Amino acid sequence: MLPTISHPKVFKRKKIPCVFTDYYFQSRYNPYLSEAQKQFCQSILDFKDGKHDGIRFLVAGIERLKPQPGTIVMFMPCSTQRKYWRRFKTMVDYVHDEYPELVCGISYVRYTGDRESLHLQKDRGNATLEKNYFFKEDLAGKEVLVVDDILTTGNSLQDFRKEVEADGGKVVGAIFAAETFKMPNAFWCYLEALGWSEDDAGKYESKPEDTVVDYPYQRRKWGVYDEEPEDIDWMPDRTIIHGNSMINLWYGKRKGKNVVVKKEILPLDPESDEPCSDNLSEFDLRI
Known part of the structure; x- marks a missing residue:
């Protein structure tokens, strides 16, 4: 079973305190999910379609982030005004009734038209959304507290933060219903394997479903170095297992293109005398 969390934990994304209720798993993970995880993922889809009120994650987020009185609760603009009101309409009344010390800012956003939904765009991690709104207040x-459905790349949050700051405000937190689950990369899997021993066997017994599982990998933006990375920046952009070797690659910008600027070759078996091989084809090294 893939990891789940029982209580939202605060973390920072580009210095913005964020919180999410649980992980959203894409459909390819369905065979590995518990029934509770499947139900949660469906509730996220229902929330996006306006069929679920989302009050649970809103309340959990507010209680964890503890915004100051007078903070404006603003909702992430959707592709159309109709989706915007359908998704967040129940939260509006709840904020008015249960958090009178906060300001509900749903009417602060004025739409100028429709745009394509982010999830329909190819390469959504690098997609640039056309702005279809402005702030009328x-x-x-x-101070602004942002509410959104799913945290995936964080680009939408950063774009919204820039708009708020351009209007003189400050984003002090963000509440998400879920974060898109990402598998740990091969590098961390390799480190975990190296650290395994018979003495560790008793440490990995099955845990209750509500146990918090923290994977030891960093959230970071890949492949955006403007120069060769320093030695202290040891987290590679990509790790390839090839033959008896583990090859760590760092990418950087050269004349507007992503290229390999540093390569590290390590043996999979540190005790082996067999030489490492790095005869990778151009296809293997292509981003």
């Missing part, structure tokens, strides 16, 4: 000197 002055945000100068005001």
Whole structure:
């Protein structure tokens, strides 16, 4: 079974305190999910379609982030105004009734038209969304708490933060219903394997379903170095297992293109005398 969490934990994304309720798993993970995880993922889809109110994750997020009185609760703009109101309409009344010290900012957003949904775009991690809204209220000197459905790349949050800051406001937190689950990369799997011993056998007994599982990998933006990485920046952009070797690659920008700027070759078996091989084809090294 893939990991789940029982209580939202605060973390920072580009210095913005964020919180999400649980992981959203893409359909390819369905064979490995518990029934509870499947139900949660369906509730996220229902929330996006306006069939679920999302009050649970809103309340959990507010209780964890503890916004100051006067903070404006703003909702992430959708591709159309109709989706925007359908998705967040129940939260509006709840904020008014249960958190009178906060300001509900759903009406602060004025739509100028429709745009294509992010999930329909290819290479969504690098997609640039056309702005289809503006703020009709002055945000100068005001703190903003953002509410959204799913955290995947974080690009939408950063774009919204820039718009808020351009209007004089400050994003002090973000609440998400879920974060898209990402598998740990091969590098961390290799480190875990190296650290395994018979003495560790008793440490990995099955845990209750509500146990918090923290995977030891860093959240970071890949492949955006402007120069060769320093030695201290040891986290590779890509790890390839090839023959008896583990090859770590770092990418950087050269004349506008992503190229390999550093390569490290390590033996899979440190005690082996067999030489490492790095005769990878151009296809293997292509980003």
